[in-house]
Amino acid sequence: MNRLLSGLAANPALPPALVDRLMALALKEARTGPESELAEDVLHELADRADLRHDQVLELAAQAQSTAVVLAYRGRLAAADVDPGSMPYAAIALLDEGRGRPEWARLLAAHPDSGVRWKLASCPNLPADVVDLLAVDPDVEVVEELALWTATPVTVRLALHPDPRVRFAVAANPATPLEAVVALAEDPELTLNWALSERTDLPQSLYARLAADPLPGVRATYARNPGIGQELIRVLAADREDSVRRALTEHPDVPLGLLAELVAGGRAGWRLLPRIAAATPAELAELAASRQAAVRMLVAQRRDLPAELRDALAVDPDAAVVRAVAPHPGLPEGLLRAMVERHGVQVLAGVAANPDASGPLLEHLTQHRPGVRKALQDVARHPHATGPALLACLPDRTARPLAAAHPALPPAVVTELLADEDRQVAEAAAGNPALPRTAMTALVP
Template sequence: MRHVWSGLAGNPSLPAGAVDRLVELAEPDLSLDLAERADLTERQVEVLAERGAAVAGHLVETGYLVAERVDPERRPFAALALLRAGKGLGGWAVLLAERRELWPELASCPGLPAEVGSRLLAEGDRDVLVELAEAHPDPGVLAALAAHPAPYVRQAVGWNASTPPAVLADLLNDRPPLESCEVCTRHPAPWTHPRDCPDPDYRLPGGAACDGSHQYARHAIAQAALAHPAAPVADALRHLRDPSPLLRARLAARTDLGPAAYELLAADLVPQVLEPLAENPAIGEWLIRRLADHPHESVRRAVVANPAVPLDLLDRPRSDAALKSWTVPPPRIAAADHTETERLAAATDPEPRRLLALRRDLPPHVRDRLADDPVAKVANAVAPHPGLSARQLTAMHRRHGRAVGPGIAANPDTPTALLRTLVTGDHNAATLRAIARHPAADGPTLTACLRDRRARDRAATHPALPLDRVRALLTDPATAHHAAANPALPVTDLLRLMPPE
C-alpha cells in the first residue's frame, strides 16, 4: 500500500488529521511527497524538516522553513538546509560543527566561516573533505585540499567554482606529485582493472589502472581542472595533444584557447572531441562552417547547438537531419531577432520553420503564418502557442488531422468541444497523453484517454474523470497511486486507503 499512500500524500483533499497520520509514519519517500503539499501546518513542517537533508531542502525552497523559526540545536537538518540555501544565520555553522555526524552535510554548505572550514580540513575524513573541496570558497583551504594525498579530494577541488587559477595550475601540473592512488593501494603496480570485471560491486571502474605513475587518478584530476573556466590557458594548452580524447574534449569546450588551438582540435578524428568544439561559439565562423559539413552526423548536430551558427547553415538540406532531433529551439533560433525571425518563418526547409514555431514569444503575425503552414510538423509545433483562437486550432485540425493533435491538446486555451473531437476521430497516443492533463478536458474525453497506459496514469489524477472510473483505477496496482491523488475522491474513499492506526 505504500505507493497508494504516496498518492494520498499529494492529494489536496486529504483531511488534516490524515496528513498528520502520514507524517507520523516516518517513511523517507513519503516524507518527500508530503513536503510538496501546500497546506502543511507548522508542526508538520517541524517534523518533516528532520527527516533528512532532501526533505528539509525542499521545505526551504517552498518557503515553509525560514531561519527566524528554526532552532539549530533542536532542528539541525532544517538549519543545514537553510545554510545550504544561503539563508542561515550567523553562528549556525560554528554551532553545528560541534556535531561530528553532521559534518558531511555541513561541509557541502557554501560560504562556511574560515574557522569551520579549517576544522573540517584538519579533522574530517575523506568523504567530508570531498564535500568541503566542492563547496568551500576560501582560497587557503582550497590550496590545502589541492595538495591532499587523496586523488578524489583533489578532483573535487577542480570542480569548485571558487578555485583560483594558481590552485588549478597545481592540479593540472600534479603539484605536489601524487604518492598513491586507489588502484595501487589495492593492487601492486602495474595493474589494470578489467573492463569486463564480473564483480558489479567492485569500487574501481573498468579500465582504472596504475603503472606506478597514478595515471588514472591524474587523468581524473586534469579532466576536472580543464573544465574550469579559471584554469590558466598556458597550463591547459599543455594537454592539447594529450592522447586522451576526454581531456581534448574538455579543451574543445573552452572559449579562451585561441584560433591556432581550435584549428588543431578541428583536425581531430574523434567525434567526442569535435562535438564540444562544434558547439563552441569562440571557434569563429570559418570553423563552424567547416564542421557543419563534417561527415559525422553528431558533429553536424552539435553545430546546430552553437549560439554563433550562421542562420544560412540551418536552412539547407545538409542540416535537415541534424535539426530533426531538436524538441526545443536551438540557441541561435531562440535568440533570433525580429528580422531573423521573419527570415526563418520563410525558410524553404520546414525544419527551421518547425524549430522557430517551438518558440512561445513569436509576434502574432508570425505565429499565425506558421499556424497556416502547409507542413503538419510545423503547424503541430506552433499549435500550443498562447493566443491562437479556437477557430485557428479547429482549422489546423481539419487541415492536418491526427498529425497536429498533440500540439492542439497541449494548448491551454483549447476548448472542451475541440478536445472531445480530438479523441473521437483518428488520433495518436501522444494526443491522448496531452489531453489527459488538460484542465478543460471533460469526463467522456478523459474516459477515452484511458485506452493508453501513460495517458491513463495522467487521467487518473484529473478531477473531471468520472468517479466510477477513478475507483476502478484504484483497484489496479499500476494506477492506484495516481488515482489516490485525485482531488475529486470523496473523503470516505481517501480514509479507506489510509494506513491502519
C-alpha cells in the same frame, strides 16, 4: 493500500481532520516498523503538503533525517526548529539555503561523521575559518568536495594539493581563477577535457586543444560551450560525427547561415535553440521564408512569435513545421482544427499540447481515428480537458493514470478507479481532488 494512502496524502482536497488521522497512522506505523514502506511513502507525501500546521512539520522532521532535510529545503523549518547536534543534515540544508547559523558550520566541520563534513563542504558562503578547516580534512573526499564547490580563494592553494582527485575538482570548479586552471591544464597527472568543458573563459588555443579530443562526447560538449570562438565553431561544423555537429546547433553564437546548413535535411523534432531564441524579428522572418522545412521548423519552436508569422507557419505545407508551431499560444481554434484536417495524426499531439485548446477541441482530438497515444496523454493532462475527453483517454494505458488524476473526471469514475488493477492509476485517483470525501474517509483506517 500503501499506494492508495500515499496518493491520498498528496490530495490537495484532503480535509484537515483526515490529514491528522493519516499522519497519526503513518507515524504509528513508523514507530512500530521503522522499515515500513507504508510509513515512508505516506510521510514523504505529507511533507509536501502546504497546509501542515507547524507542530505537524516538527513531528515529521523528528521522525526521519531525510524528511527533515526535505522540510528544511522547502522552507518549512527555520533555524529555531533545528538542533544541529541531533539533526545535522537538516542544519546543513539550512546553511545551504543561507538560513542557518554560522556557528553551526564550525560545529559541523568537526563532526565525527565524515559524511556530515562532506555534505557541509558543498555549502556556499561558509565562514573562512570553516573553509580552512575543511581544506585540511583527514578525509580526502571532504577536501575534494570543497574543491569542487567553494567560491573562495582556497582553490588556488588546493590546486597544489598532492592528491590528483582534489586538483581535478579544482579544475572543474567554475570559480577557480583562470590562471590556476590554465596551469592545471598542463598537469601530466590530469586529463581535464571533461572537467573544463563548462568553463567559458579559457584561451581559444586551450579550447582548440581540448576540443580535439578523440571522444565525440567531449567534442560535443565543447561545441555547445559559449566560450569557443568563431574559428573553432567552423572547425567543429566540419566534424565527422553527427552528434558533434548537432551539439554545435546549441551554441548561442552559431551564425544563422551555418545553423541552417547544420539542420538541412534534418527531420528531427528540434527544440528551441539558443540562437533562435535570441533571433531578431527580421532574422525570424528571413528564416521562416527558407525553402528548407527544417529551418522553418526551428522558427516554429518559438512561443513568442508575432501573430502574422505564427499563423503563416500554422498553414505551412510541411507537417513537421505545423506540428512544431501547433502548441504556440494564441492560435485561433479554426487554425488548430484546420491543422488536424490537413495533417491528421502527424499534428494531433502538437494541437493537444496547445494551452488554448478548448474542451470541445480536445474531445474532437480523442475521437480521431487512428488515434495517437501522445495526443491522449496531452489531453489527459490538459487543464481544459472535459469529462468526456478524459473518459476517452482511460482505455489507453499510458494516458489512464493522467486522466485518473484530472479534477474534471467525474467523481463516480474517480471512486471506481481506486480499485483499478494498475496501482499507478489507483494512486492517481486517490490523489484526485474530485474524489468524494466519503471515499477519502473510507480509505483511512
